[in-house]
Amino acid sequence: MRASLAVIGEMVRKEFYQIRQDRRMLAVSVVAPFVMVLLLGYAATTDITNSTLAVCDMDRTAASRAFVRNFTNTTYFIGRYAVDDPAALNPLVEEGKANIALVIPDGFSRKQLAGETAQVQVILDGTDANTANILLGYAQQIVASYAQGVTAQYLPLLGAARVGRIVPEPRIWFNPDLLSAYYMVPGVVALVLMIITMTLTSLGIVKEKEIGTLEQLMVTPIRSFELILGKLLPFTVIGFVDVVIVLAIARFWFGVPMVGAVPLVFALSALFILTTLGLGLFISTVARSQQQAMLIAQFFFFMPFLFLSGFAFPIANMPRVIQWVTYIIPLRYFLEIVRGVFLKGSGLAELWAQALALLAIGATILTLSVLRFHKTLE
């Protein structure tokens, strides 16, 4: 055992020496996470506020103006254009000057007073299906609330048969201002961490394979688990330095609230890094060249993880089969952990399942890779 530790110690020393030699590599693995989190923390925002509204009010009554105010009084819409001819709305929407357009036909107020149904039209550019969907949802809500208000005015006419009002009272927990940065920044943190650690490991080992120095190591009395541990430990250290950097940016630059325990994040990051290093090692056993390693990493891991982990697309919306697939994606669990601890103050009591899943995936992939690693060298 002691001999083993000494061997691993030597390996680690050698690796660190190599890393120190490759200054650019070191710079990239420390500076890139910094820049990426800083930049992409701002980019990954889904806040739809201050969308520009164009209105064609052909009714021109107090009622129609009050209706429009229901839109402009929210943070979602700003009234930007008012036109007289509905045809004038088309170019505004087409060129993207107005995100949404409202047409209030003549007779809007008269029909309501007569107890008839008044039509209101809204025009959206559906090219960006996501934004259009959100804007449509807000518009529908505003119209429904307005309609409820109108009906309430007629309640006295009912006389003895009375109907009460239902008031919806939304309360938002954990992120009352609904800032998407609080959700996305921890996600970017996890993403950057994954990319750095997986790249370092997979290419680091394939490179030695390409140059032929891996064979040299193999003919020494070093056993393969010592070799692997010696290779992985330095990357773990770099990974942890990155964890500290990116978490600090999230907390202090973006002000993401840290409700839960910081040590818990670090402990669970270790589990996550276990899985990414395992995957990196696995790639290195499959790839024959660095280019192959890069292709495999990007197409089999980064891209599917990006799409299926719940980073940007809610898993609940995916088809059932795909939802099952997400269970083998470590990033999925780490995202739940980081977001849970940061925003909700979740502890191990809530997150044990995710932690266990990471541990299981990490153990499996590492064992598998070590076995393959052994074979590829024989």
Added chain:
Amino acid sequence: MTFPLRPLKPIIVKELRQVRRDPTSLGMLLVLPAAIIILVGYALNFDVKHTPMVIFDQDGTPGSRAFLDKFRHTEYFDERYDARSYPEIEELFLRGRAKIAIVVPAEFASRLVAGEEVHVQILVDGADANTAGQAVATATRLTADYATRLVADAFALRGGAFPVPIDFQPRIWYNPDLISSKFLVPGLIGFIIVLTAVISTSLTVVREKERGTMEQLMVSPLRPVEIILGKTIPYLGISLIAASAILVLGYLLFGVEVRGSILFLYGAITMIILGGLGQGLLISTVTDSQQVAFMISVFSSLLPSFLLSGFIFPIATMPVVLQVVSNLAVNKFFLIVVRSVMLKGVSFTAVWQPFASMAAFAAVTLGLSALRMRKRSA
């Protein structure tokens, strides 16, 4: 300067031979883009539907159940739990089992009949701001709709008809059903092409540098421009095939058709491929090891084309500084052009500016790479 085509032939042949000798990589470059499009097209959509819901019915009368049925019978919410207390809801939120809770107060039905005001709480897990915002809007709308209906029913009971006051008619252009894949597929073409282009070239020059074969190329009578072109053209062919596969699959599987000119679309695809190849070559000429080249290409292509290009997150909602930075993601311009051509069917005159930006990006990156090559050879 003239571009004699004859000297290009040997280097193209050489590159092609190298590509052929690594059939694994070639296969991945051709097949994986198609695989990703199938996965993403099926798996992803932005609709916030099937949000896991918990119901806390403190009234437990037919009246309260009729109200809650409004929430049960939509695709927006999936009733997962019945809670009996607030701590139970909090527990479910913390564990991520439910994202929205509808709390109906005691005496809901009786107070409504008595004509009193009733408050219904809509509790939302705000961690995911996007989902939460839309869920609140939907729940508020359902509540308002139900209240309006109640009044109309009361009138109907007394023999008087009371129509719903407002008929809301959304008109959505270009993508009337707001199908996410129509938005995502054109974006994916750009995303995947940039990635494959950058990957396939970013390692080529640096690999030759590492192996020392670059010197051999340098002492040959080839000019830097010719080397760059020779390295670009084979991959241009591969990427064009991959892009065509995506277009065909997008049409066959997801019904994403091309409304505009196919010729123009291919022009745009060629431009983005050249831009991606240029970016990759530039990375390759400025780095000294494949590891660094890979890191830089991941951080300059994968994450920016995903987060900064408007692929998922609208550029208009980003801070101004970042909107400026987003011009460095060549994918941004491609997305504008391709979404316009595929979904809106616009002509060249409407999108010549982003088209020109792509051309400029390609010219600058390819030109800089050639310059860097010349310097090395000098």
